[in-house]
Amino acid sequence: MNRIRKYALSALAVLFALVVFVVPFIFIILMAMKDKQQASLINFSWPTHFQFFANLIEVVQARDYMLLTAYVNSTILTVGSVSLLVIFSAMVGFVLQRRVAWWTPWVDFFILAGLMIPPAVVPTIWLLQSIHLFKTLHGMVLIEVAYNLSFAVILYRNFIATIPRELDEAAIIDGARPLSLFFRVILPLLRPVTVTIIVVQSVAVFNDFVNPLYYLPGKENATVQLTLYNFQSQFVTQYNLLFMNILLITVPPLIIFLFFNRQIVAGMSAGAIKG
């Protein structure tokens, strides 16, 4: 009896996960394959005419290959901001944890403020304009770094606290200067947090819609999430193309997550510090 209940509960859980996570995805795939007429019905049905590739080509070619530009932009934005984020926040976390001084509480305050106070859009645009970074991709990279820095610093700082200080001292005696101490000893030990931050932040930055909408207007600057916004007005009667677009921009984060998910688990179970 007990065993039956246990399996029944497991089955129920699996079913629930299936409905919540897999069914919408299948719906997207099916919709992306339909023709215009069938797609306009917006129902969960098997496509009568498979025109997956035709839809794909049409979406890619739409608006002068905007989707491809958007992919390039989004990739630069994601890779750039996540790389800077990892390096800067690990460094800040390291200094804050290891070198406690009179200014540390102030830095703590600003980090928490960065988490709590919502960013103000208009002043930010004004600032970006005055330093000529508005409507530029590198300006956008800096914005993403700034918005996500607090969270990453807190994660890194707490993890660095678990690395014994004697390790730093051993490296210092071995002749390590501050930069080589950080890059050769500390940063490799931060791998589990780094992987977590890479996964969480790349997905967040790649999927970011609002910030590029405010700070990165212009057709040549579109990111993938913005193509969706543009297409939605254009393809309002062509749901098959809209869903094809959704499918195309959902796949990269999914791949990142599937790929790094193993690494997160491996990193956590390895217990890099102990011993």
Place this chain on the structure above:
Amino acid sequence: MAGLQLKDLRKDFGTVEVIKGVNLQIRDGEFTVFVGPSGCGKSTLLRMIAGLEHISGGELWIGDTLCNDVEPRDRGIAMVFQSYALYPHMTVHDNFGFSLKLARVPKAERDRKVREAAQVLQMEHLLDRKPAQLSGGQRQRVAIGRAIVRNPEVFLFDEPLSNLDAALRVDMRMELSKLHQQLGTTMIYVTHDQVEAMTLADRIVVLNGGIVQQIGTPLELYKRPANLFVAGFIGSPKMNFLDITAGASADGLTSLDSADLSGARVRIAETAVAPGTRGTLGIRPHDLRLSAQGAVAGEVQLVERLGNETVVNLRLSSGKHWLAVLEGDAEVGVGERIGLDFAPDKAMLFDTDGQCI
């Protein structure tokens, strides 16, 4: 290789003074042990020598160089930490070679030096492993190997054996001793374990409260402790103490008065204490022997039989507890009243300031 000279070395953390003026000369090739209870400043002193703590006052000379403001990497030292502090993400080989890599030593030479060190420590077969795959003793050896590779002028050890189990500690102690003979380098070793201090050291520095209590060879400290603290700290079990008043002297022997003593005499210079002087008598548990008419009598509270010797915990009539280590399997039972005696030249007298007379 180099000796060290510490001149009035001081360290304070804000208003708290931890090291209160240490003067010390360590000879080239000497094995020096800093010993003292926890919080006495011995590790701080070592870290000041290593360059991990800033020196608040005084001078530190390593060889002919004034090292107060020299970076740790330029002091010609290597340090072994209590927690080993191995780099967990590097193999043993890379742990050994890390300092050479930082110094941009060519790969071939680095490899040769790593292998030499591994040979000294007999761990060539472990070079490809990561620290997590090693046992406690092996990790300890990696930490030592990392120090050897640097070919330092001074080795610093910060309680390196306290994480090991008792049996391994004895083995590693002997290995360290051998290593010192083999390398002949100056070594400074911090421990709170006086057995380690006694067995390893050429000279011991006893510290308490940031002040050097006594410097000397292990036997000097054991036989002629400078004060009550050293007398109580060196030797296991601890020395027994009793407050006394000095009596008359005759034939080089001075009689002692105390409620717990009858007819006890010690051999000290006749002029050293005038009759009526108050002080403290110190006598090591190993110097007591059973004697029905002995100078000290008390009730047995506890008997520990170790086979080769018997440790007896005795309550004197004043309520004070003494320990006696008796030869072999002494026939004493709990609750029994026994008498103990000691040879007059084995006892030590300390004045009211705790200094040895």
